[in-house]
Each structure stands twice: as C-alpha cells, then as structure tokens.
Amino acid sequence: MRIGVTVPNFGPAATVDSLRAWAALVEDAGFDLLMVGDHVAATPDVTAAYPGPFWEPLTLLGYLAGVTRRVELGTTVLVVPYRDPLQTARSLAGLDQLSDGRLIVGVGIGWARSEFAALGIDPGRRGEITDEYLGAMLALWSDDVVSFAGRHVAFTDVDTRPRPHRRPHPPLWIGGNGDAARRRAVRWGQAWHPLRVPAGWLRAEGLPALRRAADEAGRPVPALAPRIVLHPSAEHRPDADRLAGEGRPDQIRADLDELRDLGATHVLLDTHRDATTVGHDHAAERAVLEEAAVWLLG
Template sequence: MNVPNFGPETNPARLRDWARVVEGLGYDLLMVSDHVVITPDVEEQYPEPFFEPFTTLSWLAGITDRVRLGTTVLIAPYRHPLLTARMATNLNALSDGRLILGVGAGWAQQEFAALGADFAARGRATDEVLAALPKDIPLWIGGNSPAALRRAVRFGTAWHPLRQTLPQLRTGLARLYALAKTADQTSPTPGFAPRILLRLTDEPLADDERIAGEGSVEQVLDDLAVLRELGASTVVLDPFVGDPAETERPEAAWQQLATIIDNWRRRDT
C-alpha cells in the first residue's frame, strides 16, 4: 500500500489511521513517498504538508507490529550516500528488519535546484547512493526508463515500475530479463514489484491505455492475477489518483482497499 504522507489534512492522527487500516485489513506492506522541498512543480501533485519518509517510517514502525515499511520511492540524489545508508540501516534495525527501500533518480527540476543538486547528474548520483546502501535491505529500483532497468539489474532486489499499463509492464519485463541475461554478474535476476493505481469504477473501462489497477472490481482482480502470473512478488496499490483533495477524504480509499482484499481472498480460495 502506498500511503499518502502529504496533502491537506495529513497529520499524525491521519497517518496513524492509515497504518491501522492497512495492517488491520491484512495488507503486508506500507510505503510512503519522498520530497524535501515543495517547489511549484512538486506542489502541483504533492502539496504541503509533506512528511519526510525516514522520519515518518521510524514513527510508523513504533505503532505497527507486522506490516513491512518502505519508500516508493526515495529520491536518491537528495541525500549524501553515507547519510542515506546510515538512516536506512538504523530504520531497518529499529523496525526489526521490516524495511524495503524503493529508490529512484527523481524528476522535479525545481526541487533539485532548491537543494543545489545537479539534475543532469542525477543518474550518477543515484548509482553512488545504491552502491553505498547495505546489502541486507531489499532494494527496489523505481522507474520505467531504460536507465532504471539497467539499475535494477546492477543493484536491485526488484524492479519497481510505477503506474503502467499491462502491455507496458510486459514490455519492461522482457527488457529487464534481456538485460539480466547479458549482464556480467553473478547476482540473481531482480524480482518484479510493481506499483499500480487503485481506482475502482462502477462500469468496466476500455482496455485501451487503461492503467493497471483501474476499472471495475473484476478488472482490478484480473490485473492482480496477471501480475502474479508475470512473477510479481509484491504489488503495491496506490489509491491516490492525483487530486490533492483526496487526502482530506481517505475513507473512500479505505473502502476500496477493503473491497479489493475481500474479493481477492474469495477468488483466491
């Protein structure tokens, strides 16, 4: 589950409610996003307040018992590699080994400028962070680009694509496996852990350009079944469609999460 750690009415009480819903329904992973400076390009999608991921996950570790905790995704160039490695190591220890670190290169040019980070060199900076991270923490490499696929093969426990169609995911997987086959390394082929939208509609949507995870209950359940057949070890559901006002009304997202897990359990038995 990708929990909104940003937006109107997001506060400690709301985050606590999210954690209780996610863990109470039986989901096994709670993830949050990452931004440091809410520049205009970030504000359009992820408005204030924005709770920093390491701080937020450390707090959530203390109020949850079972659910794994992670980032989707940590923007690697925003922090020094050794600081990131230290924070990740400490958080993993404090959470009894529950951390999954999703990592990406970032996209918000204004935020890079505000931090004094070189946007053009973000790929190299991301590689430096990934090389410094401890090997006992699962690393999910976020992104849909060829560079993200190469990074997943080189550093990742899993490839973590974000909000794509099923055909796009199939194409990406084929490229990932081709890269892994030709790579000069002994580590295993990375797994597959996509983040998909969760948007339920009363009527089925046309499959043309339909993002995985949106549509009728049956369409979303079918998507999950296909992703399992494609080898997904975990599927992260993202109920934030894009309107910041959604963070003021989380009850609709909670109901959709309950609907999907209840119907999935019935189908899967």
Template sequence: MELGINIPNFGTAATPEAFAGWARFAEDTGFGFAMISDHVAVTPDVAAQYPGPFYDPFTTLAWLAGITTRVRLGTTVTILPYRHPLQTARVTANLDRLSGGRLIFGVGVGWARREYAALGVPFERRGALTDEYLDVILSSWTRDAVSYGGETVDPRPHPVQEPHPPVWVGGQAPGALRRVARFGDAWHPINVTPAWLREKGLPALRAAAEEAGRPVPALAPRIRLDDPDLARREAEEFAELGATHLLLDTYPGTPEAARTPEEDQRRLAAFRKSL
C-alpha cells in the same frame, strides 16, 4: 502475490492521527506492507501534484514502526541524490534495526528539476549519482568500514535483514533497468500496464540482468486504484507475470480529486476482499 498500500504523507489530510489510522488499517486488514513517498524541497511544481504539508519519509516510517508490529514499511521511492549516501545508509540501517527488520528500501532518481535546483544537486547527473549512492549504501549496510570522500568511516549499526533490506528500484528508462539489474532485489515500476510489461518491460529487464550477470530481479509494481474492476484484472495479470508484490495507490494524482482516508480505506478493503 503480496498486497501493500501507499500511505499519503502529504496534503491537508496528512496528520499523525491519519498515519496512525492507516497503520492500524494495514495491520487489521491483512496488507503485507505499507509505503510512503519522498520529497525534500516542495517547490511549486511538486506542490501542484503533492501539496504540503509534506512529511519526511524516514521520520514518518520510524514513527510508524513504533506503532506497528507486523506490516513491512518502505519508501516508494526515496530520491537518492537528494541526501548524502552515508546519511541515507545510516538512517535506513537504523530504521531496519529499530523496526525489527521490516524495511523495504524503494529508490529512484525523481523528476522534479526545480527541487534538484533548490537542493543544489545537478539534475543532469541524477542517474550517475543514484548508481554511486546505491553502491555506497549497500557497502555501508554490510561492511564495518567504508571509504568515501577521502575518509574511512564506521557505518554501523548494520540492518537486521540479511544480507540487507530489499532494494526496490523504480523507473522504466534503459538506465533505470540497468540500475535494477545491477542493484535491485525487485523492479518497482509505477503505473505500468501488464501488456507493456509483457511486451517490452520484462524482456528488457531480462536482457539487462543477463548483461549484468545477475538473476532477474523480482517484479513489484505500483498501480493506482482508480477503477477497482480494472485494477482487479490487472492484479490477476501481474500475478500471472510473476509479480511477488503489488502496491496499491489510492491517490488520484491531483489534490482536487483526493478522497478522505476513510473512503480510500473502504476501497482498499473491498479490493483485497474481492481477490
């Protein structure tokens, strides 16, 4: 099971210097991948949990690609309805090509109703839009001509990775599991327990995959590294459940409880060494 780190791209500690430090840490410590989160319009409900300044994930990942050579780079998760799908397809294909094929494309529907309102996107249609946009993006990654909006467009360049960058789909609701089964290379649930996965989540995923007529996607959860001993036990259980990747998130959930990057990196390095 490959370990990755979640790089905070928000708050007062989010600076180019800090991002560079995180990138060096990930590569030097042997983590396999690094991911960052996504918000476009930081409304007050978002800012209460993820305060500004909030750095754009794609711009930041492109910059990180230029100062790294090995670590894979991804989103946890891109909120697909926030952007036009042809734009997202082009940006992600460019990013995969410019990074030498290191993109992991994590996607989800999001939760911030006020952010949807600020962007003029109907919150009630977020699931349907995510499915529609995933279909467009996957087509754009693999075809030289794509029809959308009544026009035929050239989406090239295509990504480096074949057949396309891995798509990690987040969410635990029934609609999310159907989306994972239909589009996903991996399921990327956030803050779930091994017990819940064993008893409910994975059986539901297997049923959704069978209904979709596709292989069961891989398991790539994200957990908080608040209690290192608990996280260590859970990591072992995730591995027993067949998880291929595990993303470690050191952000405690509120800005008041946040630690410095140096403290978080010491915690991550100790955790990796303990496994």
C-alpha cells in the same frame, strides 16, 4: 505474492490521526506492506501534484514502525541524490533495526527540477550520482568500518554500526519504467519497481526489456515488484486505455492474477488520485481500500 499499499504522506488530509488510521487499516485488513513517497524541498513543481504538508518519509516510517507490528515498511521511492549516502545508509539501517527487519528500500533518481535546484544538485547528473551513492550505501552496509572513494562522495574509516537487521541489507527496489531504471535494477537491485504501468505492458514490453538488460549485463534478472493503481469503477474499462488496477473489480483481480503469473513477489496498490482537488479526503481513499480488501484478500 505479497500485496501492499501506498499511504499518502502529503496534502492537508495527511494528519497524524490520518496516517495512524492508514497504518491500522493496512495491517488489520491483512495487507503485507506499507510504503510512502519522498520529497525534501516542496517547490512549486512538487506541490502542484503533492500539496503540503509533505511528511519526510524516513521520519514517518520511524513513527509507523512503532505503531505497527507485522507489515513491512518502505519507500516508493526514496530519491537517492537528495541525501548524503552516509546519512541515508545510517537512517535506513536504524529503521531496519528498530522495525525488526521489516524495511524495504525503494529508490529512484527524482524528477522535480526546482527541487533539485533548491538542494543545489544538478538534475542532469542525477543518474550518475544515484549509481555512486547506491554503491556507497551498499559498502556502508557491508562491514562495521568502511572507506569509499568516488567522484561525488568519499570517506575514510567510518564506523557504520548499527548495521541493518537484514543481512546483507534490506531489499533494494529500483523504481522507474525506462531503460535506465531497468539497467540500474539489474546492477544494484533485488527487484525492479515499475510505477503505475498500463494494463498488459509488463508482459508485452516491460519484462522482455528487463530480461534483455540482464542478458546484456550477464547478471540475473531481478525480481518484479510493481506499483499499480487501485481505482475500482462500476464500468468495464478497455485495456487499451486503462492502467493496471483500473476498472471493475474483476478486471483488477485479473491484473493481480497476471502479475502473479509473471512472478511478481510484491504488488503495491496506490489509491491516490488527485490531492489538489477541493475536498480531497483520505478517509474516502481508505474506504475504497477497505472495501477492496474484501474482494482482493478474501
């Protein structure tokens, strides 16, 4: 099981020096993966939780590919309806080539209604748009010249080169905790990427529901690659009121052991708490990660 880190690419503390320090820490401490989030239009519903500046993830990952050598790089999650799939597929293929095949593409449908409005997209249709765009992206990665005809996007004889380094394409993780996300993971993804889940929920509810979705579709069960919090504390937290990754170090290690037993291929750790608080400091979050690396990675 590979262990990664969500790097906060937002907030006043997200400077170029801070982002470079995050990348160095993740790689030097021995973690396997570095991922960043996505917003395009920082409307008030976005900045209430993720204040600016918000670094565009594909641009940022291009930079981080140049200052790292070993870690995989990815998105948690790229909001598929926000970008034309021709642009998205080309950008991601270029990132995968420039990073020597280190890209993982985590995707989702989005949630910020004002952001959808700013981009001229109907949020009520974001699920169907996501499915069609994913189909177009996979087609664009499948051959050197591609045509596609859909309800939301259509194109003819597009030269797609350079195609991704990894064939047929970078691993596609489908983010989200609900039934629709699981069905989408079964249909399109190499992995299901649930986000910030309660302790014990995957074993009791999430994975049984994923297996049912796969059985109903007659398709294989995708891999499991969850994102959990990394919020260590001195006191024991009861499982009934904690997220996976909260509590004493022994509880967090037990969470990772359970995920390993459940067959997770990757686990992404999220140190983020609240970027809107006064004095929010990424250096403090990095210190938590650096200390946790000692008892997580040995």
